[in-house]
Amino acid sequence: xxxxxxxxxxxxxxxxxxxxxxxxxxxxxxxxxxxxxxxxxxxxxxxxxxxxxxxxxxxxxxxxxxxxxxxxxxxxxxxxxxxxxxxxxxxxxxxxxxxxxxxxxxxxxxxxxxxxxxxxxxxxxxxxxxxxxxxxxxxxxxxxxxxxxxxxxxxxxxxxxxxxxxxxxxxxxxxxxxxxxxxxxxxxxxxxxxxxxxxxxxxxxxxxxxxxxxxxxxxxxxxxxxxxxxxxxxxxxxxxxxxxxxxxxxxxxxxxxxxxxxxxxxxxxxxxxxxxxxxxxxxxxxxxxxxxxxxxxxxxxxxxxxxxxxxxxxxxxxxxxxxxxxxxxxxxxxxxxxxxxxxxxxxxxxxxxxxxxxxxxxxxxxxxxxxxxxxxxxxxxxxxxxxxxxxxxxxxxxxxxxxxxxxxxxxxxxxxxxxxxxxxxxxxxxxxxxxxxxxxxxxxxxxxxxxxxxxxxxxxxxxxxxxxxxxxxxxx
Amino acid sequence: xxxxxxxxxxxxxxxxxxxxxxxxxxxxxxxxxxxxxxxxxxxxxxxxxxxxxxxxxxxxxxxxxxxxxxxxxxxxxxxxxxxxxxxxxxxxxxxxxxxxxxxxxxxxxxxxxxxxxxxxxxxxxxxxxxxxxxxxxxxxxxxxxxxxxxxxxxxxxxxxxxxxxxxxxxxxxxxxxxxxxxxxxxxxxxxxxxxxxxxxxxxxxxxxxxxxxxxxxxxxxxxxxxxxxxxxxxxxxxxxxxxxxxxxxxxxxxxxxxxxxxxxxxxxxxxxxxxxxxxxxxxxxxxxxxxxxxxxxxxxxxxxxxxxxxxxxxxxxxxxxxxxxxxxxxxxxxxxxxxxxxxxxxxxxxxxxxxxxxxxxxxxxxxxxxxxxxxxxxxxxxxxxxxxxxxxxxxxxxxxxxxxxxxxxxxxxxxxxxxxxxxxxxxxxxxxxxxxxxxxxxxxxxxxxxxxxxxxxxxxxxxxxxxxxxxxxxxx
Numbered sequence: 001x002x003x004x005x006x007x008x009x010x011x012x013x014x015x016x017x018x019x020x021x022x023x024x025x026x027x028x029x030x031x032x033x034x035x036x037x038x039x040x041x042x043x044x045x046x047x048x049x050x051x052x053x054x055x056x057x058x059x060x061x062x063x064x065x066x067x068x069x070x071x072x073x074x075x076x077x078x079x080x081x082x083x084x085x086x087x088x089x090x091x092x093x094x095x096x097x098x099x100x101x102x103x104x105x106x107x108x109x110x111x112x113x114x115x116x117x118x119x120x121x122x123x124x125x126x127x128x129x130x131x132x133x134x135x136x137x138x139x140x141x142x143x144x145x146x147x148x149x150x151x152x153x154x155x156x157x158x159x160x161x162x163x164x165x166x167x168x169x170x171x172x173x174x175x176x177x178x179x180x181x182x183x184x185x186x187x188x189x190x191x192x193x194x195x196x197x198x199x200x201x202x203x204x205x206x207x208x209x210x211x212x213x214x215x216x217x218x219x220x221x222x223x224x225x226x227x228x229x230x231x232x233x234x235x236x237x238x239x240x241x242x243x244x245x246x247x248x249x250x251x252x253x254x255x256x257x258x259x260x261x262x263x264x265x266x267x268x269x270x271x272x273x274x275x276x277x278x279x280x281x282x283x284x285x286x287x288x289x290x291x292x293x294x295x296x297x298x299x300x301x302x303x304x305x306x307x308x309x310x311x312x313x314x315x316x317x318x319x320x321x322x323x324x325x326x327x328x329x330x331x332x333x334x335x336x337x338x339x340x341x342x343x344x345x346x347x348x349x350x351x352x353x354x355x356x357x358x359x360x361x362x363x364x365x366x367x368x369x370x371x372x373x374x375x376x377x378x379x380x381x382x383x384x385x386x387x388x389x390x391x392x393x394x395x396x397x398x399x400x401x402x403x404x405x406x407x408x409x410x411x412x413x414x415x416x417x418x419x420x421x422x423x424x425x426x427x428x429x430x431x432x433x434x435x436x437x438x439x440x441x442x443x444x445x446x447x448x449x450x451x452x453x454x455x456x457x458x459x460x461x462x463x464x465x466x467x468x469x470x471x472x473x474x475x476x
Numbered sequence: 477x478x479x480x481x482x483x484x485x486x487x488x489x490x491x492x493x494x495x496x497x498x499x500x501x502x503x504x505x506x507x508x509x510x511x512x513x514x515x516x517x518x519x520x521x522x523x524x525x526x527x528x529x530x531x532x533x534x535x536x537x538x539x540x541x542x543x544x545x546x547x548x549x550x551x552x553x554x555x556x557x558x559x560x561x562x563x564x565x566x567x568x569x570x571x572x573x574x575x576x577x578x579x580x581x582x583x584x585x586x587x588x589x590x591x592x593x594x595x596x597x598x599x600x601x602x603x604x605x606x607x608x609x610x611x612x613x614x615x616x617x618x619x620x621x622x623x624x625x626x627x628x629x630x631x632x633x634x635x636x637x638x639x640x641x642x643x644x645x646x647x648x649x650x651x652x653x654x655x656x657x658x659x660x661x662x663x664x665x666x667x668x669x670x671x672x673x674x675x676x677x678x679x680x681x682x683x684x685x686x687x688x689x690x691x692x693x694x695x696x697x698x699x700x701x702x703x704x705x706x707x708x709x710x711x712x713x714x715x716x717x718x719x720x721x722x723x724x725x726x727x728x729x730x731x732x733x734x735x736x737x738x739x740x741x742x743x744x745x746x747x748x749x750x751x752x753x754x755x756x757x758x759x760x761x762x763x764x765x766x767x768x769x770x771x772x773x774x775x776x777x778x779x780x781x782x783x784x785x786x787x788x789x790x791x792x793x794x795x796x797x798x799x800x801x802x803x804x805x806x807x808x809x810x811x812x813x814x815x816x817x818x819x820x821x822x823x824x825x826x827x828x829x830x831x832x833x834x835x836x837x838x839x840x841x842x843x844x845x846x847x848x849x850x851x852x853x854x855x856x857x858x859x860x861x862x863x864x865x866x867x868x869x870x871x872x873x874x875x876x877x878x879x880x881x882x883x884x885x886x887x888x889x890x891x892x893x894x895x896x897x898x899x900x901x902x903x904x905x906x907x908x909x910x911x912x913x914x915x916x917x918x919x920x921x922x923x924x925x926x927x928x929x930x931x932x933x934x935x936x937x938x939x940x941x942x943x944x945x946x947x948x949x950x951x952x
Binding site for chain 2 (some may be wrong): 038049050053054057058061070089097101102104105106118121122124125128129131132133134135136137141142143144145146147148151178179181182185193195196207210211216260275288312315316317318319320334337339340342343344346347348349
């Protein structure tokens with residue numbers, strides 16, 4: 001629907017495309033099912049081979065179908081999500097990863113957002129002094145086009161910060177981006193190839209699998225435990241699938257909360273060596289770590305690790321500054337894709353972030369945030385446990401809590417009812433590329449202590465546990 | 477080289493990939509040449525079909541080879557450029573589009589940059605009052621994540637500005653981006669499909685063909701004349717190639733300077749209707765138009781036109797704010813790709829741009845710029861003509877001048893010698909996807925009146941016209 005040239009008579013290509021899209025959507029064609037061969041279908045429909053090829057190309061381009069050359073076309077195991085219209089006032093139910101995201105950034109739709117992935121806006125208000133913006137805007141270079149790798153003032157500051165975390169790097173190794181997801185995008189387009197098998201964590205950051213799959217890569221989930229990925233399973237899966245890359249969040253994992261142990265870090269890198277894959281280390285929450293922690297980039301020194309950082313969580317989501325450090329052989333292609341997709345990043349915004357690093361403003365802000373988060377986490381753990389929710393791992397850092405709901409409770413239904421009441425909940429299923437985690441919710445600690453939320457949750461759990469009351473839930 | 481997993485033994489895939497990449501680079505395999513079939517090569521080399529397929533996929537992914545399903549693999553007619561290392565102090569010769577761009581944004585490399593695509597930095601210094609940044613940064617929403625379509629305050633202002641230009645739109649129709657090139661990228665990934673034939677202007681914005689080709693689309697150039705595209709040729713080419721889209725710059729064309737006549741606008745839209753293609757209207761210079769002008773978006777009302785605007789030229793290149801308005805059926809997919817590639821745009825920067833629009837600051841700035849540009853243009857035309865350069869079209873607006881050099885002059889050599897002297901020239905050949913325009917240079921008017929530049933140019937022309945002196949040029 002969205003791919004066609006608007007207006008005019010829908011050509012045959014469009015018809016075939018729509019027909020298959022619908023059959024896939026309704027599961028008449030199940031994930032993994034093989035489509036008829038091009039020649040077979042062209043003969044059957046009496047249309048040209050090119051018409052069929054074009055229709056199949058669109059199915060591939062929209063993520064509905066994978067093409068394995070020599071073998072044919074197969075229904076993709078993860079189907080693309082439909083994007084929810086984002087008009088204000090709408091309040092449709094987020095039942096896919098993209099929808100959850102769209103809802104979460106439409107701030108006015110919810111009274112409460114314990115399912116949001118961001119810290120409360122108020123917590124970021126003093127992150128950057130307004131005067132800093134004016135000061136930096138007075139510098140002529142803030143208005144110039146940025147160099148392809150990003151502003152060197154920022155890259156030099158980032159290198160200092162990385163070295164403080166034990167990561168051996170320098171400004172010239174760093175490439176800035178519009179946040180972490182933009183770095184992942186450039187990795188997908190410059191390092192990975194369509195058809196590559198890519199490992200992600202299960203559960204993990206919910207947009208990542210969708211982002212990788214849209215480029216024609218195949219996703220395999222590696223179970224994520226409290227102390228890092230299940231490395232035995234990683235070994236089995238690597239031997240079986242020979243992945244090109246493994247995306248992993250070492251510190252303060254989203255959604256499970258825990259950090260990967262140093263032992264597991266070592267094991268992951270050994271497996272990467274043995275099975276010849278890249279490790280993409282997503283470190284967007286690492287600044288919030290209080291304990292002495294290890295990072296993969298620190299151990300590997302950029303032989304196999306691509307390191308990704310961002311200021312969306314530690315400064316503010318409205319900033320959009322992130323960065324990547326890649327093995328030397330991959331940098332030029334990454335920069336090339338940066339130029340050819342966005343030309344460059346914002347000189348002014350990068351200079352402002354550099355300023356918050358250089359003056360220590362960022363450090364103070366993060367220290368204060370860390371303390372606030374710690375308090376909120378203790379409070380939220382108590383509150384959610386009091387409501388009857390089991391917190392999967394309490395010995396964690398950061399602001400996410402991974403809550404296991406009682407088995408008797410239909411969590412999908414709970415999310416729907418919450419939504420109708422103006423409460424955004426993040427269903428665990430959205431974080432699992434294999435469709436697991438259905439009885440989990442991800443809570444953002446600072447937004448999970450409102451008495452109305454807790455009452456709603458405890459009430460729902462109580463009803464679910466009392467068979468006679470179960471029907472009452474449905475009447476909500 | 478850049479695509480491989482670093483380190484470890486180079487696998488067979490890599491070997492085959494490199495071997496073909498080299499044979500293509502050395503033109504042993506010429507553009508258009510057919511590669512051996514997968515089965516043929518796998519038999520010949522004694523490797524598996526999958527190894528060959530993987531190697532071919534990398535050749536396709538890196539833009540070296542096109543795949544036409546059913547027909548085989550063919551050497552692409554436009555080969556990917558190598559990215560120049562961007563270390564300060566380097567001053568290698570820009571002999572490709574990407575290199576020209578990289579050089580142009582490395583400000584310290586050149587004493588003079590008449591080949592730059594930007595206005596002088598000083599001209600943008602008062603575009604936004606520094607206090608505006610501080611004022612906007614005080615608003616909580618400037619630090620929040622932006623909604624997927626971009627900040628509504630900016631979109632509403634953009635809609636007003638568009639309506640003033642006769643374009644019938646509203647804020648909800650608009651999607652913001654990180655500048656014009658980012659909008660093109662999202663069009664490539666959400667609207668177009670690999671294999672599509674896409675028309676661009678010849679000559680035209682030099683990064684665009686590279687950007688489109690990297691996604692597997694095939695480029696065909698439509699000759700650009702002073703009063704717009706050659707519409708007769710457009711008709712012939714459309715009948716022959718059945719393009720999916722035509723990218724065109726209606727107003728103040730880069731590099732030729734002229735604007736498309738209203739009559740030609742009408743004809744382009746009629747051809748788009750007849751041959752069922754989209755028109756992507758690049759309007760990043762339109763604000764500088766003094767005369768009453770027509771835009772395609774104005775005539776079409778978003779049936780077939782995608783309209784792209786940007787503030788990189790009218791405010792400052794360090795800003796990175798642009799936008800697109802698409803036919804309704806294409807909007808959701810475009811927004812989806814925006815989320816899945818960059819998550820969102822910068823709330824703060826968008827609110828600042830909205831502020832410059834709302835307060836009239838932008839209007840005043842553009843009015844002043846327009847006057848300055850007009851004066852610089854007259855001066856530069858006189859100066860360049862005085863040096864012996866023929867300005868292709870003098871009855872133009874904007875700051876680009878398209879200069880025809882005498883036939884006797886080796887323009888490539890001139891560009892090399894200028895480069896060695898610290899002068900950035902933009903060779904016409906870089907703007908022509910067909911490799912034409914070799915005797916042209918694009919001049920930025922405000923940067924083309926330095927006496928040292930003019931002396932260098934007139935001297936080179938004089939020598940070229942005096943056979944006895946021609947050798948002297950080579951001795952420079």
